[in-house]
Structures are given as C-alpha cells and as structure tokens.
Amino acid sequence: MIIGGGSAGTSIGVGIVHEWEPGSGPVTTWAPTPGSKAKALKAPAVDAPPSSMQAGHIINFVDFRERGLDYSRLVMGSWEMPGKCDIRTMTHVINAHLRRHETYRSWFEYQDPKHIIRHEIQNPRDIQFVPVHHGELTQPEWRDLVLATPSPLEWDCFRLGVIQHENHCTLFAIVDHLHCDPALITGLYVEILANYQSLVAGKPPVTLAPTASHAEFCKREKAYADSMTLDSPEIRKWVAFAEANGGNGPEFPLPLGDQTIPCGGDMMVIPLLSPEQTARFEDDCIASGARFSGGLFACAALAHYELTGEEIYRGLTPIDKRRTPEEYMTMGWFTGVIPFEATVDPNSFVETARSIQASFDENIALAQVPYDRVLELAPWLNKYGPQFFMMNYMDVGLPPLSAVVATALTGSNATAYNDGRSPAYLYMSVIRLFDEVSLLISFPNNPIARESVTRYGEVIKSVFTRAAAGEYTAPAVHAT
The missing domain is CATH 3.30.559.10 (Chloramphenicol acetyltransferase-like domain)
Structure with missing residues (x-):
C-alpha cells in the first residue's frame, strides 16, 4: 500500500x-x-x-x-x-x-x-x-x-x-x-x-x-494533572464531554467484531484527495474560518452522520505537546489528546467545519489533562470500550517532520510497518504528504471489522470528494 x-x-x-x-x-x-x-x-x-x-x-x-x-x-x-x-x-x-x-x-x-x-x-x-x-x-x-x-x-x-x-x-x-x-x-x-x-x-x-x-516533561505533566480537582475547568469540560456521550469515549459507528478473540491487526489505506482537490479543499476550509484540520474532522463528522443520522459528533485527536526548540529535537512520547464536539449541518460542509474548529480551539488546553486523571476524579465515567476510536491528522509539511521529509523521501523507498498484532483500539490517521491526502486505518483483523472499515472508507472518501468540489449535500442516511 x-x-x-x-x-x-x-x-x-x-x-x-x-x-x-x-x-x-x-x-x-x-x-x-x-x-x-x-x-x-x-x-x-x-x-x-x-x-x-x-x-x-x-x-x-x-x-x-x-x-x-x-x-x-x-x-x-x-x-x-x-x-x-x-x-x-x-x-x-x-x-x-x-x-x-x-x-x-x-x-x-x-x-x-x-x-x-x-x-x-x-x-x-x-x-x-x-x-x-x-x-x-x-x-x-x-x-x-x-x-x-x-x-x-x-x-x-x-x-x-x-x-x-x-x-x-x-x-x-x-x-x-x-x-x-x-x-x-x-x-x-x-x-x-x-x-x-x-x-x-x-x-x-x-x-x-x-x-x-x-x-x-513527564514530571511536569504529572504535577499538572495532580493539581486538578473535580472543580477545575478542564475536568468539568472533560466530564461534560463524556457524560454527553453516555459516559463513554467516542465510538466507531460500525461494528468491529468480538475483540476478545485473538485475531491480530491489519491496515487499510484510502486515498482521499489529489493535490488539485487538496488545494480546493483547503481554500474552502479557510473561507469557512477553519483550518485544514477542522475541515478534515468536519468530513469525519459528516461521514458519521451519513452512517448513523446523529447530528452531534464527538471525537478525540492526539496533539504534540512539545513547546521548545529543544523538545522538538527530543525523542520520546510527548502526546496529549483533545476532545471536541460539534453540531453537524447535514447540508453544509462549511458550517460543520466552522463548528468543529471552534470546539477544537476552545478545548485545546484539555490536552494537558490525561483522561486517566479524569477517571480518577469522576469514577462514574467509563474507560474506553472496544468500539473506541481516535483520528489523527499528520501533515508532513509541518514541524517536526517538514525539516527532513522532502529530502528523506526522495528516491529512498521509505516504508512504515505495523507489527500485525491486536490494536488497543481502532486508529485512523489522515496523512497529508506532498499535498495528497490519504486515510490510514489500523483495525482488528476480523471479517466484521474489515467490512465495517471498508464501508466507512467508502463513505468518508465520498464526503471528502464532494466537499473538495464545493457541492456537499447530504445523501439519505445509510442504515447501519
């Protein structure tokens, strides 16, 4: 692939x-x-x-x-x-x-x-x-x-x-x-x-x-999390986010099969946008007051709506917590997670993107508080379940990857591999590489999950295509 x-x-x-x-x-x-x-x-x-x-x-x-x-x-x-x-x-x-x-x-x-x-x-x-x-x-x-x-x-x-x-x-x-x-x-x-x-x-x-x-970094992260109480604004927002979703994290809209049975994992790549489509898509994002990332999460929200009919979309995305030049030169796991939610406008990519971007920007500080700390303070909430999923956006034209990616990829036959073991949860990465945009999905390797991921890929690709063409209108809601 x-x-x-x-x-x-x-x-x-x-x-x-x-x-x-x-x-x-x-x-x-x-x-x-x-x-x-x-x-x-x-x-x-x-x-x-x-x-x-x-x-x-x-x-x-x-x-x-x-x-x-x-x-x-x-x-x-x-x-x-x-x-x-x-x-x-x-x-x-x-x-x-x-x-x-x-x-x-x-x-x-x-x-x-x-x-x-x-x-x-x-x-x-x-x-x-x-x-x-x-x-x-x-x-x-x-x-x-x-x-x-x-x-x-x-x-x-x-x-x-x-x-x-x-x-x-x-x-x-x-x-x-x-x-x-x-x-x-x-x-x-x-x-x-x-x-x-x-x-x-x-x-x-x-x-x-x-x-x-x-x-x-780990000490600072732990000290900040320990300073939180149930009355802290960040905790209140995390709790409200989970409670609005039935006490759970975001869940993939299609079945993923019985993950208690050993099945390993697999990957799937879905091309989403050509360079020409990417340029038009980004122009529409900017015109709506959103960034490219807000637009892609809007497409995820619209795909979710088309599959479920749900007009409120809740998602999580990881973010790099590095802040200093020295940290950008440092190996390690510096990641946090941002929750966001938005009302889906079934007939408007622009309005959905605007809503997503506003929620993302409002909640960016929540990445400093790990969800495990939220569960300690609000034990009535649930740990992430087998339907949990997360979507990441990786633009190799942005730091820390931009400094080397063009040189690194030219003629190098670069590869990236997964070990094929069972994933902790379904994970999606939207990857922008030389202005081509692809969706990489890591999923449990069972027939039910494969069918669901294939179907999801078809729907979200259709949403991206229509959004890039400036002609997004929602079709009839698909039955699940």
Whole structure:
C-alpha cells in the first residue's frame, strides 16, 4: 500500500510485518552487549513517572497479555541508501543516537496500574550496542526477528539494523511505541542516516541542537494533572464531554467484531484527495474560518452522520505537546489528546467545519489533562470500550517532520510497518504528504471489522470528494 505520490520517489510504502519482504542480502541488527544489559538492569529507580501515554501503553500491554492477546506496540520503518554499509561507522552513529536521548536510558517496572516505576541508566556511555549478523533471511525468519524485539517491560525494546543488497542497503528501525511518537522520523533521519552519510563521505558529524529532558516533561505533566480537582475547568469540560456521550469515549459507528478473540491487526489505506482537490479543499476550509484540520474532522463528522443520522459528533485527536526548540529535537512520547464536539449541518460542509474548529480551539488546553486523571476524579465515567476510536491528522509539511521529509523521501523507498498484532483500539490517521491526502486505518483483523472499515472508507472518501468540489449535500442516511 502506498501513501503519497504513488511512486517510491515521493511516497511511503505501508503495511504489516507479514508483508515486509527483506529482499536478498545479509541482515545485521544492533543489540546491547551483555554488560550493557546488566548495567541497565541495575539502574536505580528515579522519581520521574512515565508520561501518561507511556503509562497507558504499559497498562494495555499487561492487560492484553493477561487476556491472552498479543498487543500491537512496535513502530517500524526503513530507508534505502546507496553502496555498502560501513558497519563500524554505523555502530558509532547508532550508539551516539541512543546515548543522546534520555528516553532510551529508561525502563519501567510494572507493579500495578497505579505504580509503574521508572529506572534510569545514569551514565549514557553504559549504553553499548554492537552489530549482530544474521545472514540472509526468508520472510518468515525476518518476521520472527522483528517480532522478537523485547517488550515495553524490558529496557532494550528497540533495534536498528541494515539489510545489505548488491548495490545499496536498507536501514531499518524497530522501536517500541513506549519511546517514540512521529518525531521518531526526524530523529532517525537526521541523527542516523544523515550523520552516517556525512561521516562516510569524510565530512564532520552533523551539528545537532541540544535536546530536552523527556523525564522532566513527564514530571511536569504529572504535577499538572495532580493539581486538578473535580472543580477545575478542564475536568468539568472533560466530564461534560463524556457524560454527553453516555459516559463513554467516542465510538466507531460500525461494528468491529468480538475483540476478545485473538485475531491480530491489519491496515487499510484510502486515498482521499489529489493535490488539485487538496488545494480546493483547503481554500474552502479557510473561507469557512477553519483550518485544514477542522475541515478534515468536519468530513469525519459528516461521514458519521451519513452512517448513523446523529447530528452531534464527538471525537478525540492526539496533539504534540512539545513547546521548545529543544523538545522538538527530543525523542520520546510527548502526546496529549483533545476532545471536541460539534453540531453537524447535514447540508453544509462549511458550517460543520466552522463548528468543529471552534470546539477544537476552545478545548485545546484539555490536552494537558490525561483522561486517566479524569477517571480518577469522576469514577462514574467509563474507560474506553472496544468500539473506541481516535483520528489523527499528520501533515508532513509541518514541524517536526517538514525539516527532513522532502529530502528523506526522495528516491529512498521509505516504508512504515505495523507489527500485525491486536490494536488497543481502532486508529485512523489522515496523512497529508506532498499535498495528497490519504486515510490510514489500523483495525482488528476480523471479517466484521474489515467490512465495517471498508464501508466507512467508502463513505468518508465520498464526503471528502464532494466537499473538495464545493457541492456537499447530504445523501439519505445509510442504515447501519
């Protein structure tokens, strides 16, 4: 599946690990030395908590494991680069990257959902990764190697490596989501690929701006959440949002099947807008007083209406909580979540977009308060259920991705893969790449969910097409 321009030169190939063909050539990965692992295991406990997203990730991993389910957790991708990989230089570059970022020094001891203890390596130089040569692998052997990446309860839940082909090599990264968000792309490209290419060309290392402390971010996030009470404006808004939805989070409008049965996960890509359609769509968003993101969530709201007849739409979307230049250079999970709701005008994309944008802007401060804190203060609300979903918007023309994306994708045959395990919930990403817009959906791999996701994709694509043409009027409501 392809996101973007439709060719390897201007696009990203996506799929699940079972579709990831390593091709011919020997595989080398970088893994910690026994001494490095031993030092990590002895790392002292520190007072910095996990971020709210890290805590949720670990809790979900444990919960899925206890229910006999294999939790989707790995973020994977690759780039191609010409020539033969200089293993010694790559070893230096990989270790420099891992030592530079504080998140890689941490591992977490799970006691219970309220007690997740961070241990932190005190000396970055105790991180020592060395090459491990695996030889040429078949696709099943490659898949098994990828899926053997340690769990988020182990320190070394990340791997980097290369596949050496005849005239080029493929650099790949496999990182547990515990340690990353979309800024991973910038970090890997600038600090590993670009730095490696500079060194093998006989040039000095790439000059890098300083990083921030992810642990300090986690402390600030926890302190702010702990300062909230049931009377805090942010909590009142979160509670009102959930209570208006029956005490629940947003739910996907079509059935997703029995997710207590192990089925793994899959992905689907739906092209939404061509560059020409994107330009017209953005003009209409601006004319309505909304941004592009408000317009795309309006399309989601209208699609939801067409499937259900519900005129109130409630959604959640993640947002990057980085604020300083140093944080934008820092690996880690800096994400918060914004709730928004709007009244759908079945006959007007413009009015729906305006309503969505106003709600989003009004609620942006709520991203600073994790929903788990809301549940602590308002225990009558429900945890997210099996129909829960979230929609993300990723514009690679905006920071932190914009600085590298054009260079990174040109002729690099870039890929991004999912581990094919069971997702925590249905997750959708609207991705704008070189002004082509696509919808990537990660869903439970069962026939009911696949049929529902296929149908949803058809409806939302139709809404985007009509909105971009400036001729949106609602059809008769589809029966569910």
